[in-house]
Amino acid sequence: MFEIFVYDTYEEVSQKAFEVMKKLVSEKPNAVLGLATGSSPVGLYKKMVEDHKNNGTSYADIVSYNLDEYIGLPVTHSQSYSTFMHENLFDAIDIKKGNVHLPSGVSSNLEKHAADYETELEQNPQDIQVLGVGSNGHIGFNEPGSSFDSVTHVVTLKHQTRLDNARFFATLEEVPTHAVTMGIQDIMRAKTILMVATSLKKADVVYGMIKGDISENVPASILQKHPHVIVVLDKAAASKL
Ligand code: F6R
Numbered sequence: 001m002f003e004i005f006v007y008d009t010y011e012e013v014s015q016k017a018f019e020v021m022k023k024l025v026s027e028k029p030n031a032v033l034g035l036a037t038g039s040s041p042v043g044l045y046k047k048m049v050e051d052h053k054n055n056g057t058s059y060a061d062i063v064s065y066n067l068d069e070y071i072g073l074p075v076t077h078s079q080s081y082s083t084f085m086h087e088n089l090f091d092a093i094d095i096k097k098g099n100v101h102l103p104s105g106v107s108s109n110l111e112k113h114a115a116d117y118e119t120e121l122e123q124n125p126q127d128i129q130v131l132g133v134g135s136n137g138h139i140g141f142n143e144p145g146s147s148f149d150s151v152t153h154v155v156t157l158k159h160q161t162r163l164d165n166a167r168f169f170a171t172l173e174e175v176p177t178h179a180v181t182m183g184i185q186d187i188m189r190a191k192t193i194l195m196v197a198t199s200l201k202k203a204d205v206v207y208g209m210i211k212g213d214i215s216e217n218v219p220a221s222i223l224q225k226h227p228h229v230i231v232v233l234d235k236a237a238a239s240k241l
Contacts, residue, residue, distance in 0.1 A: 014043025040132030129190035150183030
């Protein structure tokens, strides 16, 4: 079931997403947050940081699990998702280091690491899962064609995804070819999903997610089966609905 909110600006989109997050964290100070990287949630994280500084909202008992990580980038790499999360959120709030979880992209046994991450997720279902959507319909790094039954696993990134993310690297060649990601089942386990999508580049995929056929070719379309998805859009992303 989708609850859809459409705003003029990214600022307003981020404010709405923040209000959803703040309500949860206030009502359940030990909530489990599933978090995403990418451009879409940057404004949300900025507002969480500001609110923590200005109003003292505490994350001391919050637990977080991130969706995904590139394979082959050490955590210290400027473009690792670990670095992204620490720079945009974790280092500026009072979440405990031990409560932060990201899949590792440099484990010597990636398959075992993915299985261990999966076990932890099953034991700690997300109260909320923040999501963006890829221009090809991916959620997490579950690319088109991923099984709806997938759990945490290693994926080969599609060319389109590497192109989309090349803006963060000096050259396309530097964009990792593989990642480890929560599976569709892990995302669907979240009690609430908070999807943020903006810009005209997302308009087709937002249509497919909400009104298209439910198909593994558009992984985000599985969200039509989730009981509670809050979708926060700008007008451009909502323009084909
Ligand atoms: C990020 C992630 C991806 C992004 C998606 C959209 O952890 O799993 O699915 O949410 O690629 O990225 P942006 O927000 O940069 O357009």
